[in-house]
Amino acid sequence: MSHSTQSATVPHPAGHSTEEIRRDMRRYLIIGVALMIGTGMTVWASLIDFGSREINIVAALIIASAKGFLVAGFFMHLISEKKMIYAVLACTGFFFLALMYLTLLSMAHGSVIQIR
Amino acid sequence: MESTTHDAHAPPHQEPGFWQKYIFSTDHKVIGLQYGITGLMFLFMGFCLMTMMRWQLAYPGHPIPIVGKLLFRVLGEDMVGKDAAGHVGVMMPGLYNSFGAMHGTIMVFLAIVPLAFGAFGNFVTPLQIGAPDMAFPRVNMVSYQFYFMGGIIMLASFFIPGGAAQSGWTSYSPLATVADMGTRPNGQTFWIIGMVFLISSSLLGAVNFITTIIQMRAEGLTWMRLPFFVWAQFVTGFLLLLAFPPLEAAAVLQLGDNLLHTSFFLPTGLVVSGQHLHVSGGGSPLLWQHLFWFLGHPEVYVLILPGMGIVTEIIACNTRKPIWGYRSMVYSVLTIGFLSFIVWAHHMYLTGMGTRIATFFQTTTMMISIPSVIILTSLFISLWGASMRFNTPMLFALGFLPMFGIGGLTGLPLGFNASDIHLHDTYYVIAHFHYVVAPGTIFALFAGIYYWYPKVTGRFMNEFWGRVHFALSFIFMNLVFMPMFIQGMAGLSRRMYDGGATYAAQDGVVGLSKQVIGLNIPISHAVWALGLAQLPFVINFFWSIRRGKKITSDNPWQATTLEWQTPTPPPHGNFEKPVEVFRGPYEYSVPGHATDFTPQNEPPTAAPAPHGNPLLS
Amino acid sequence: MEIPYSVKPRPDTGLYNAKVGIWLFLASEVMLFGALFCSYILLRVNAPDGMWPHHWLNIWLGMTNTIVLIFSSVTVVLSWASLKMGQFKRYKLYQGVTILCALTFLCIKSYEYHDKFIHYEVILTDGRIADGHIEKGQTTADTVALLGWWPKDEAALMDPPMGHPVEKIEIPRKQIKTMENYGPWHNTYTAIYFVLTGLHALHVLAGAIVIFAIWGPLAKVWEQDPERYINRVEVSGLFWHFVDLVWIFLFPVLYLL
Numbered sequence: 001m002s003h004s005t006q007s008a009t010v011p012h013p014a015g016h017s018t019e020e021i022r023r024d025m026r027r028y029l030i031i032g033v034a035l036m037i038g039t040g041m042t043v044w045a046s047l048i049d050f051g052s053r054e055i056n057i058v059a060a061l062i063i064a065s066a067k068g069f070l071v072a073g074f075f076m077h078l079i080s081e082k083k084m085i086y087a088v089l090a091c092t093g094f095f096f097l098a099l100m101y102l103t104l105l106s107m108a109h110g111s112v113i114q115i116r
Numbered sequence: 117m118e119s120t121t122h123d124a125h126a127p128p129h130q131e132p133g134f135w136q137k138y139i140f141s142t143d144h145k146v147i148g149l150q151y152g153i154t155g156l157m158f159l160f161m162g163f164c165l166m167t168m169m170r171w172q173l174a175y176p177g178h179p180i181p182i183v184g185k186l187l188f189r190v191l192g193e194d195m196v197g198k199d200a201a202g203h204v205g206v207m208m209p210g211l212y213n214s215f216g217a218m219h220g221t222i223m224v225f226l227a228i229v230p231l232a233f234g235a236f237g238n239f240v241t242p243l244q245i246g247a248p249d250m251a252f253p254r255v256n257m258v259s260y261q262f263y264f265m266g267g268i269i270m271l272a273s274f275f276i277p278g279g280a281a282q283s284g285w286t287s288y289s290p291l292a293t294v295a296d297m298g299t300r301p302n303g304q305t306f307w308i309i310g311m312v313f314l315i316s317s318s319l320l321g322a323v324n325f326i327t328t329i330i331q332m333r334a335e336g337l338t339w340m341r342l343p344f345f346v347w348a349q350f351v352t353g354f355l356l357l358l359a360f361p362p363l364e365a366a367a368v369l370q371l372g373d374n375l376l377h378t379s380f381f382l383p384t385g386l387v388v389s390g391q392h393l394h395v396s397g398g399g400s401p402l403l404w405q406h407l408f409w410f411l412g413h414p415e416v417y418v419l420i421l422p423g424m425g426i427v428t429e430i431i432a433c434n435t436r437k438p439i440w441g442y443r444s445m446v447y448s449v450l451t452i453g454f455l456s457f458i459v460w461a462h463h464m465y466l467t468g469m470g471t472r473i474a475t476f477f478q479t480t481t482m483m484i485s486i487p488s489v490i491i492l493t494s495l496f497i498s499l500w501g502a503s504m505r506f507n508t509p510m511l512f513a514l515g516f517l518p519m520f521g522i523g524g525l526t527g528l529p530l531g532f533n534a535s536d537i538h539l540h541d542t543y544y545v546i547a548h549f550h551y552v553v554a555p556g557t558i559f560a561l562f563a564g565i566y567y568w569y570p571k572v573t574g575r576f577m578n579e580f581w582g583r584v585h586f587a588l589s590f591i592f593m594n595l596v597f598m599p600m601f602i603q604g605m606a607g608l609s610r611r612m613y614d615g616g617a618t619y620a621a622q623d624g625v626v627g628l629s630k631q632v633i634g635l636n637i638p639i640s641h642a643v644w645a646l647g648l649a650q651l652p653f654v655i656n657f658f659w660s661i662r663r664g665k666k667i668t669s670d671n672p673w674q675a676t677t678l679e680w681q682t683p684t685p686p687p688h689g690n691f692e693k694p695v696e697v698f699r700g701p702y703e704y705s706v707p708g709h710a711t712d713f714t715p716q717n718e719p720p721t722a723a724p725a726p727h728g729n730p731l732l733s
Numbered sequence: 734m735e736i737p738y739s740v741k742p743r744p745d746t747g748l749y750n751a752k753v754g755i756w757l758f759l760a761s762e763v764m765l766f767g768a769l770f771c772s773y774i775l776l777r778v779n780a781p782d783g784m785w786p787h788h789w790l791n792i793w794l795g796m797t798n799t800i801v802l803i804f805s806s807v808t809v810v811l812s813w814a815s816l817k818m819g820q821f822k823r824y825k826l827y828q829g830v831t832i833l834c835a836l837t838f839l840c841i842k843s844y845e846y847h848d849k850f851i852h853y854e855v856i857l858t859d860g861r862i863a864d865g866h867i868e869k870g871q872t873t874a875d876t877v878a879l880l881g882w883w884p885k886d887e888a889a890l891m892d893p894p895m896g897h898p899v900e901k902i903e904i905p906r907k908q909i910k911t912m913e914n915y916g917p918w919h920n921t922y923t924a925i926y927f928v929l930t931g932l933h934a935l936h937v938l939a940g941a942i943v944i945f946a947i948w949g950p951l952a953k954v955w956e957q958d959p960e961r962y963i964n965r966v967e968v969s970g971l972f973w974h975f976v977d978l979v980w981i982f983l984f985p986v987l988y989l990l
């Protein structure tokens with residue numbers, strides 16, 4: 001197999017033409033910019049005094065989750081992944097939440113968890 | 117090699133040397149055997165620790181016969197003391213604690229899991245799914261090497277100043293941090309580092325197994341055609357994959373507590389031996405227990421599921437009938453896998469978690485017993501009306517069923533938090549889980565060894581001595597563990613250095629009766645007898661390698677699954693040509709078929725296969 | 734012997750082996766970091782009122798590092814896309830930037846660690862508290878020199894007012910009751926901070942080494958077996974994005990909240 005033909009006809013996963021890849025690359029750039037903006041927003045939101053720390057925490061976590069979604073969804077291609085991987089990740093997510101929630105619940109006396 | 121990939125980087129074909137073939141092998145079968153041999157050695161070691169501990173429990177304060185002096189010489193006078201008459205060889209409390217902790221650790225992490233998952237999983241799984249090897253052969257090698265390193269570190273810890281870890285296999289904080297505070301690094305440090313190796317090994321193994329089962333099933337081998345053994349390994353892989361990391365995290369945190377003076381698990385104002393401990397405080401001992409048992413409970417299913425898998429294969433083959441309820445067994449094993457992640461705090465009812473959370477865990481614990489019962493029941497029903505072959509593997513498999521049944525059913529009172537208040541941390545617990553892992557899993561492992569031995573060596577193990585081994589093991593296992601239920605219900609605590617003498621009833625003092633404490637003596641004798649009962653096995657095992665009865669076919673048990681459709685022993689790459697599967701795993705005694713078994717790779721036409729199964733022509 | 738589907742995807746799952754492998758591995762990583770996050774939450778919830786530190790870390794350094802990592806994630810995914818179009822040089826360039834980003838991240842992180850190790854809280858025998866960075870040059874056998882301030886009590890130390898005045902402080906050692914730097918032993922916050930970021934930094938290091946290995950020493954695989962090479966880049970990229978993802982949560986949790 002000669003190298004020149006190889007690099008010209010690198011096999012793309014089905015349906016990925018060069019144009020599509022170019023479009024994807026533009027999309028990655030846009031997401032990168034969005035992530036930078038998100039970072040700025042996190043810092044900004046944390047510096048505002050909402051009167052209660054809970055609001056800061058919730059705001060920060062929402063922004064972080066949105067950023068996480070962008071990274072996982074687009075950079076890691078999770079929005080168009082195979083079923084098998086979704087199944088594995090769904091289980092993992094469930095167990096992680098169980099670990100966190102149940103542990104927390106077992107330590108909270110009374111029904112409120114105080115955030116410091 | 118006619119594949120799409122360029123083969124310039126493929127090594128020229130040549131016979132690998134000794135090192136490549138046996139030590140740094142990437143062949144799943146060799147790695148399986150490495151796991152098997154190492155695991156059996158550790159099983160023996162874990163048992164030896166217990167034989168010495170049992171002496172101390174039966175005859176507290178008396179020098180250990182035979183090995184007492186040797187122990188004294190090797191471990192020194194801090195560990196091994198003198199009795200009143202000046203005879204050396206008395207096990208000191210610290211040594212009892214070390215041996216107890218290491219018995220648990222070795223048995224769970226270095227013996228049973230490596231045997232059930234590492235050895236049988238490695239050897240059998242790729243063969244049963246018709247794959248040439250694991251998906252990542254080199255990762256497979258590395259995971260064995262990590263396991264080996266972890267084992268060496270654990271063993272080395274016996275010989276360092278202060279001895280091996282003393283805080284139980286559960287290493288509860290703050291006990292694990294304040295034990296042996298004078299020496300750092302101490303046995304606990306070694307324990308943690310050893311565990312990090314063992315955990316990494318299991319993680320790599322789990323990734324490899326799951327990928328292999330998902331990706332490398334032979335043509336036509338759909339999910340519902342997988343042998344139950346493969347399903348069991350698949351679920352086990354997920355348990356290891358997702359439950360171990362929290363323990364790894366916890367281990368790192370505890371390492372911080374022990375070496376860097378952090379306070380992850382150390383509460384504010386901790387007082388040790390009347391002294392205020394100088395730590396920053398603010399940590400939570402409960403956190404360790406949560407992270408530990410988040411692994412700990414799935415781990416017990418890691419210990420049992422592969423055993424169930426082995427037993428299912430053997431029962432199907434020796435009843436010459438399809439397994440009853442294969443599908444419900446598959447769904448059950450998946451349910452077990454899922455639920456086992458949300459039952460962990462049933463080990464923590466007595467920590468003051470509160471009733472709300474205890475109720476939750478009690479409920480899930482009761483739920484998880486349902487699929488276990490379904491599996492056991494399916495196996496029992498599979499026996500119904502069969503003309504069974506009572507060979508050694510089958511005897512062990514049949515022994516497994518009631519033993520696991522006892523172990524499982526006695527777990528229910530531990531799962532209810534009301535009854536657990538009484539039973540928690542007593543010998544009842546010891547009896548309960550040993551019924552699951554010792555006459556349970558170990559019997560399944562023995563069954564597996566007798567069953568697959570011909571595939572590995574080309575010879576059978578001796579049948580007569582196999583039966584002797586089974587009969588004696590069965591008797592003594594029960595003599596060891598049955599009385600422990602009685603002791604436990606009478607209130608004898610586990611981890612007691614003197615076998616409960618401290619809490620003995622005396623004139624005017626309520627306590628443990630003479631009979632209850634006295635049971636320690638017959639139990640210990642039964643343990644030693646159980647040890648002797650393994651001699652027929654050991655001798656048989658080595659003798660049969662060269663002298664055993666030769667097999668006359670690659671499929672000596674006339675089984676249906678794919679591992680028997682290979683040459684014996686299977687060469688590197690396993691199958692001579694790619695296999696194709698046409699049917700489910702247990703087509704025994706199909707009406708109208710010439711033989712009473714139909715291998716999975718036999719084409720559906722009645723006409724003899726063109727490439728010819730040697731047994732059919 | 735050839736392992737099936739080590740390069741080409743298996744038709745029914747649509748995946749090649751290493752991709753299944755890396756996702757399984759990442760799932761276990763989720764549980765690893767998940768357990769540590771869980772510990773963080775618990776320690777924080779358990780802390781006595783007003784005794785959880787805030788703003789102990791330099792937000793701007795943390796933000797810079799966040800941006801560095803995000804930038805590197807973009808270059809990773811662009812390098813992979815370039816390879817798919819057969820543009821090896823572009824790939825080399827992008828991935829080279831990734832490696833530089835990784836090094837930048839690690840440098841900034843080590844600087845922050847160092848900053849914590851030279852930061853001392855000194856409790857005087859009269860009960861006063863001095864807090865600041867040690868001045869190695871002026872610290873002698875009998876005096877300790879800090880560049881810092883005098884918080885009025887422990888609580889003030891937990892959330893130092895931004896831009897509090899900094900002065901030069903000299904304390905005779907005789908007057909010192911205890912003196913401790915902000916290492917992991919200082920309190921549960923620094924402890925979990927060092928563990929979380931330390932483990933994360935190890936992941937950055939490991940990811941950088943793998944990406945570098947594929948980029949440099951193993952680059953010839955591109956000529957021999959381009960498809961395998963692209964797979965390797967993809968798999969190492971997935972790991973890298975995960976490391977980035979973890980940091981996206983670590984940054985607000987440790988620096989901001």
Ligand code: HEM
Nearest residue numbers: 166216217220223224284285286546553554610611612643
């Ligand atoms: C068949 C031989 C075995 C015997 C006679 C035996 C006996 C015992 C006894 C008497 C104890 C209680 C020690 C104490 O509380 O002071 C114990 C503890 C334990 N055993 Fe075994 N055992 C055997 C096999 C196994 C196996 C196969 C496992 C595998 C999982 C195992 C796991 C454990 C664990 C985890 C503990 C608890 C250790 C601790 O308290 O931290 N044992 N064993």
Ligand SMILES: [Cu+2]
Nearest residue numbers: 412413460463
């Ligand atoms: Cu459990």
